[in-house]
Amino acid sequence: MKLSSIFEHTNISCESDLEISGLNTLIDSSKNELTFLQNKKYLKDLKETKAGAVLVNEEFKNDVPDGCIAIVCDEPYIELAHISKLFAPEIIETSGDEAIVGDGSKVMPNVYLGFNSKIGKNCNIMAGAFIGDNVTIGDNTTIYPNVTVYRDCNIGNDCIIHAGTVIGSDGFGFANTKDGKYIKIYQNGNVEIGNDVEIGANCTIDRAVFKSTIIKDGARLDNLVHIGHNCIIGNGSILVSQVGLSGSTVLNEYVVMGGQSGTAGHLEIAPFTTIAARGGVTKNISEPKKSWAGFPLMDHREWLKLQGRVAKLLK
């Protein structure tokens, strides 16, 4: 879509014919992408962006690097939300290539296979499963009944997705207007699941707003786990039931999160970290191989000691 067309029916004037393929963050944008500055703390990223164009307040116009078109507006995040709709694909495609199913795969009745979807060899796709448009599933993977895989998501080889799990639902994103409306930020990214991943029943894995929510090889998720948009789950990580990860949480390899634990968003957890059941992570954890507990989070042994001290208040 031409940059000028994006703003055609708005009160922002833009004459550029630059072809825009989508939206992205300041850091990840390439020259055919449009980005935005929402928060002053990302000013450094603005100065280094490779984006073709950027939505900015007047105030930061001069920080836009050469070769990047500044689109000056009052509310960049609101504009972004409106524009995200222009890049949203159809919810239900009505044409495309018929699904390809590999040798040895069993597809039960009442399964929906979307256009351009590909199922590998020796898979089980069980009744009631929904495989959206452009979804790719590898070999030897089992999709249990009533699983929903939204369009454009990919699942690797040797995976097991238990019943009722939802992969690729929209991340929780919207821009608040001054008069109390929420403008949906269309989640035009996807979910990428590696090989040898097992996901329990009734989990929810949200698709990314841009790019991908990623679950890497060998991860194990128990039941009723929530993964927010743009999370990255490292190789061999273990998430026990009812864990909830807010958006953009990064778990490095072999992180273990106990039952009902959770994280705030936009943080990173070092490899081989263990979070005890009910632990609530609100900051980055940079030292690997440690055990943590509590909310607020602390060293697991300290937490145990603290509970003893707290109990003494009764005496």
Next chain:
Amino acid sequence: MKLSSIFEHTNISCESDLEISGLNTLIDSSKNELTFLQNKKYLKDLKETKAGAVLVNEEFKNDVPDGCIAIVCDEPYIELAHISKLFAPEIIETSGDEAIVGDGSKVMPNVYLGFNSKIGKNCNIMAGAFIGDNVTIGDNTTIYPNVTVYRDCNIGNDCIIHAGTVIGSDGFGFANTKDGKYIKIYQNGNVEIGNDVEIGANCTIDRAVFKSTIIKDGARLDNLVHIGHNCIIGNGSILVSQVGLSGSTVLNEYVVMGGQSGTAGHLEIAPFTTIAARGGVTKNISEPKKSWAGFPLMDHREWLKLQGRVAKLLK
């Protein structure tokens, strides 16, 4: 149903021919409804009830207002539970008008549209969705795959319901008998969802025992959120993932509840209240625009300070 018929096969004698259309609370009942006094603290409501008849203990017989028939019994709540079954509609209707689907709406394969259901214009009803009998859905609404909407529930315009979500399941209600049985209180109410509401994946919104569980315009629910029966979610409220609201919780407009927070039942939260992640609300919040945290709940800044003080116990 005639009042006399309701008690026909019981050891309660009642000769009245009053036509009873259903059950309701003391406060909300009208003259063709039957109500009950379960708890002395509602005695004031009994005295003001507009109900046609009321189940009461002998003790409170004389508090029943003129024009309301007192049905005296030992265990009003148990009787109510038994009677609720008489007013429960069929789980699966076997006849009725065929569903009406508005112009521009796409209904995918493997969708079930119940009798007398109405889908507005330009909707997407995706594979595996169950739209129960007498359900109405407005215009421009998307129902993702494997969503279940129980009978008699209504959804407005411009809504998005993500995959696996259940709308209208029975509220958690039963009367305990002295010998340890639970008599189901049939949940004969419904769920009413306004316009411009987005509900995430694998949420559960229980139907009301009487009247409606209500989600008002502009509300946003993340994934795996539980809404108990008879809750009211105010306009523009935001419920982050894994929030749980017990029955009859009332959120006023623009309440924000952080991830994994929850409420006890039968309480009301003032407009523009923010509950931090994991906060547990057990009392009414009457002052608007405040932030709260913790369990037990306290002012958010106090909670932060308190955590610092608690941590000092380690020294």
Next chain:
Amino acid sequence: MKLSSIFEHTNISCESDLEISGLNTLIDSSKNELTFLQNKKYLKDLKETKAGAVLVNEEFKNDVPDGCIAIVCDEPYIELAHISKLFAPEIIETSGDEAIVGDGSKVMPNVYLGFNSKIGKNCNIMAGAFIGDNVTIGDNTTIYPNVTVYRDCNIGNDCIIHAGTVIGSDGFGFANTKDGKYIKIYQNGNVEIGNDVEIGANCTIDRAVFKSTIIKDGARLDNLVHIGHNCIIGNGSILVSQVGLSGSTVLNEYVVMGGQSGTAGHLEIAPFTTIAARGGVTKNISEPKKSWAGFPLMDHREWLKLQGRVAKLLK
């Protein structure tokens, strides 16, 4: 399967022709079952096992009782995991007897009824439900839309299973190799649900690794409840929404667990125990009829008092 065949393609040599029907624990195994010693603390059970054969480390070879064949290996738990796959039934059966549906039962469209499954009389099996192979459902039971019942599970009479609930998904079990791989322990047990049980929407009830996860008569589960593998839920127990039970938790009769409460695994809770909302149980509770709260768990009244004392730290 002959014991010798089990080890045919491994570097463990075993010549016995003993017929092995499956795997089981030290305590529960019978003479045609294979068991394992994973942890020294079960040494007493090893000495009393009735199993036909046992996987043990060299160190414990001499503790294996007469009549039980010792299979000596370096990593019994890893071997167990590999062997569990040999006993896993087909995920999708391709032949068997057609389902039997009792008189008066309604089976809606888009329902899948597996081979050898039996539905009793006067049941409602609603659209999108998946009833796996060899599943038995009693009389007067309602299965709401998009419920998944995995193969080999059984549900009694007069039960209600709300929409989206998953019964019989795999328990969360795997053996960790030294090089960071997780070998799945196939969950070859099932779920047994008694009579008069109501289970809310989008719950997950995992099947047992051996034998059965059991939900006894009269139990009531709210929405989004997680039951780990091999749990036993006693008669008349009540689990409020978002409760999570780790594997092998035993609730005796009439246990009440408040919303968002949880348990660690392998523990037992006495009859008529009440756990307040958010309570976290990490040890056995042996005294019946008490109320508990908090995490760590304590007497409910003590917990209330402690919260008062903690709050005083602010002064």
